[in-house]
C-alpha cells in the first residue's frame with residue numbers, strides 16, 4: 001500500500017512538472033482524464049520529445065523522493081519528531097484552506113449548493129484552484145472515478161418524454177440540424193447586435209444580402225457558468241426541477257427518438273466540475289468526439305464535422321465550441337488580428353468573437369453546398385464580462401447573461417420563427433431565455449408542446465440563476481454591466 005501511494009505521488013508530481021515545462025499550464029482534471037483515456041494509436045501519435053521530457057521528470061522526481069525519504073529516516077528516528085512533522089503539515093494545510101475561504105467568502109458561498117449536491121467535485125473545484133499540486137490531482141482522480149461510476153449507473157436508465165411533449169408524425173422535418181453551442185459570447189460585442197467594431201462581418205453581410213436566411217434574437221442565459229447553462233438549456237431540467245436531467249430525455253435523446261442520427265463534437269474538456277453535465281449529454285450521442293489537444297482551435301472542429309456527417313440519414317450534429325472563453329488571447333489567430341487591425345480599440349475578446357464569426361461562415365457555406373435542407377442554431381452557453389476577463393465568479397453582471405441566438409435556414413419548410421415567437425418574453429425586449437431552448441429545439445425536430453407547458457415556460461422567461469444557485473429577475477440587473 002505504501003509503495004502504491006508513493007508511486008502515485010511520484011507519478012502525479014512528474015506529470016505536473018512535465019505539463020508546466022511543456023505547456024506552461026498546470027495539470028487539470030481534463031488532462032488527467034485524457035491521459036487515462038488515451039488509446040494506443042493516440043499515444044504513438046504524440047511528439048516523442050514529450051515522452052523524453054516526461055521520462056526525465058519521472059526520473060528526477062523518483063530520485064528526489066527516494067533521497068528525501070532517506071534523509072527524513074536518517075535525521076528523525078524518534079516517534080516524537082515524526083508526530084511534530086505531521087502536526088506541521090496539518091497546521092499548514094488548515095491555513096492553506098481557511099485563508100482563501102476567508103478572503104473570498106462570497107466566491108466560496110457560491111459553492112455551498114454544489115458542496116451539498118456534489119461534495120467531491122466541489123472540493124476538487126476548490127483545491128484545483130488553490131492547491132493544485134497533488135491535492136487537486138488526488139481530488140481530480142476521485143472526481144474522475146465518480147463520473148465514471150455515475151455514467152455507468154445512469155447510462156442505461158430509461159428516460160421519458162416530459163408531460164405535455166409529444167412526437168408528431170405529421171410535422172414536416174428537417175434533414176440536418178446543426179446545434180452550435182458557443183462559449184462566453186456576450187451579444188453586445190457582436191456587430192450584428194450593434195457593436196460599432198465589425199466583429200461579425202459575415203453575420204452582418206448575410207443579414208444585408210439575404211435576410212430570409214438568418215434570424216437573430218436577443219437571448220438571455222439561464223446561468224452564467226457552462227455546467228448549469230448547458231444542462232438547463234439542453235435538457236428539460238431547470239433550476240426548479242433539477243432531477244429532470246436524469247429522468248427525462250435530453251436534447252440528444254429527443255433527436256434520437258425523432259429519428260435523427262446524432263453526433264457531438266466538442267472542443268471542451270470531457271470531465272470536470274465545469275463541464276460534467278455537458279459531457280453526460282454528449283455521451284448520449286451515437287458519435288462523440290472530444291478534442292484532446294491542449295491548443296484547441298474551433299475551426300478544426302469543422303474537419304471532424306465533415307468526417308461525421310452522413311448524407312443518407314437525418315442527422316443532429318452538435319458542435320461545442322471554446323468560443324470566447326478566457327484567456328481571450330488564446331481564442332483568435334493572425335487572420336482575426338489582421339481583419340481588426342484598423343480598429344485600434346478592438347480587444348482580444350472582440351477578436352475571439354470574430355473568430356466565431358469565421359466558424360459560422362464556414363459552417364454555413366458547408367451546409368449550403370452539402371445539404372438539401374438544413375438549419376444551424378447558434379447560441380452561447382452564457383455571456384462574459386470582458387473587462388473583468390472572467391465570468392461565473394463573485395458578483396454578477398448582466399453581460400454574463402446576454403447571449404446571441406441565431407438561426408440559419410437552408411431551404412427549410414418548417415417555420416422556425418413562428419416557433420420561436422411563442423417563447424418570447426412578454427415585455428418590450430422580447431427575449432428568449434435559454435432554458436426554453438429545449439422546447440424550441442424539440443418543436444424543430446417534430447414534437448408538439450402543449451399550451452400549458454408553453455405558457456409555464458414563457459412565464460419563467462425573466463428568471464436567471466446566480467452562482468450561488470439563487471434565482472433572480474433579469475430585469476432587476478439588466479443595467480449592471
Ligand SMILES: [Zn+2]
Pocket residue numbers: 183184225226227381382
Ligand atoms: Zn461557459
